Amino acid sequence: MEVTMNIKHLAIIIITPLLLVSCLNSNKSDWVVKINKSDITKEQIQVGFNNLPEDIKQQIPAEKQGEYIINQLIQDEILYQEAIKNTLNLKEDYQNYVKTLTNQFEYQKKQGLIDLFVKETINPKIKVSEQEVIDAYEKNKNTLFKAYEERSISHIVLKTEKEANSIHRKLKNGSNFKTIAKTKSIDKTTAVNSGKIPGKFTENNLSKDFKDAIFNLKRNGSYTKPIKSEAGYHIFKLDSKEIVKEKELKEVKQYIENQIFITKRNQEIATLLDSLKDSYKIEQNKELENTKEKTKTETEAEG
Template sequence: MFKKHQILSVGILLATLLSANAMAQNAVIVNGKSIPKAQLDKLVQRSGQPDNPQVRGQAREMLVTRELVLQEADKRGVLQNEIVREQLEQARMGVLVGAVFEDYIEKEGVAEADLKAAYDSVKAQYTGKEYHVEHILVEKESDAKAIIAQLKAGASFEEIAKAKSIDPGSAKNGGDLGWVSDKALVPEFSKAMVQLKNGQTTDKPVKSQFGWHIIKMIDSRDVKAPSIEEMKDQLKQMIMSDKNWQKAKFAEMMQKLRAKAKIQ
């Protein structure tokens, strides 16, 4: 038979274990109202931030604030206020309308005609030429002239660029800038570049705000737009963010809903 103090000790132990288990399942208890740990986990996950004590602490405070406001709203009876109830219903409907429309767009997708129209408007922007060029950049005009003399004597443009160019982005690649538009470069560089023929190098140094350039033209071509398949995701985002398209698509959705509905 257990003695009274043994029964009391067991009771205390059980109460402690139950309390610890409840705390493990709850994120916080506010005025006796338990907020489950699962709710805290979900809030942290939705925040998009790394799961760490600081983020959890901020999320916990947010849950406490929310619960305190809800409790105070109940205590003050504001939920019985007709205006408040109408505003809450409007907010609820706003969320539902947005969710239904988003699901409709996801399932219906963007019409091929809309994609083609968007592609044609973007494609029209791909005009002019682009150039594949190399350059050597130095600080002094005298150094640039000396390099031009070396190139005329048969020296390797790429090797000199690696050894002497002060442009950190292209020097390691032998001065190669890849394919560029004349609009993407400083005016002095572009003006000299577009006058070169394929394989030709500037016979005089070109001055810009960065220093003195020796430019070599590798090739040139007409600007070519990416295919519609390559731009499909970008086009969809562009179309779906257009307010006029959204209005037209919403009207289309509502028209379909009304056509299927029995309205008396």
């Protein structure tokens, strides 16, 4: 079993990019999809876009993100309605949770009830064995948990290639890197710290050009030739390097167990939703379909 959280969602309804744009721009009905007469609105979809985590954005192509958001909203609504059917909204711990909310936002109350439903109906079904943890560790030992090198770096950023080459020559002739970084670098955030970039870097969190240059530096204090980016021309200096040892099973056991649990929980939710989808009437707003066709016609006419 992979120790990663795969994005799984039930493809209940397909929302094309054109329909999504038309529904968000439309002045017609506020609702986009109904689930047993409960609305998913344009505002909810827009909030979903605004709050879509970066890791999800990286995993889902831009043209599929609208479909993902709407399907997530549909799934949440189905789980919420199932929680109501199971009268979880009447439970004392849920009522106490609602009382703690500073602002009685409907989405907070709804999410709290969904979380309670998952906790009481899904989580008890999930078991993670010791052997599953061991197998996942062995499978990922040479990738996720292998030893790796971290490097601390500083840089000087110049506007032009000519300036960068001039500074590079001065460094080769013995000029002080920290002094030049403070006085010449256009990256003022790092310039105040003599060019020091916060944090540590691995080969996995640098662009290819930066990675190749920085990880080819052999000794502390050595620096790269100028490298072009959108920000300007960088000269990187290696401050320090450190080998982070391979993670032993005992160090990552809880992490692996949590990831397997999350994967199994997602699978259980997907199975439940699949079994329930015929019990829920899911309706797409026909007005928006008409808006989409009008937008398409106007776009083709302009072309």
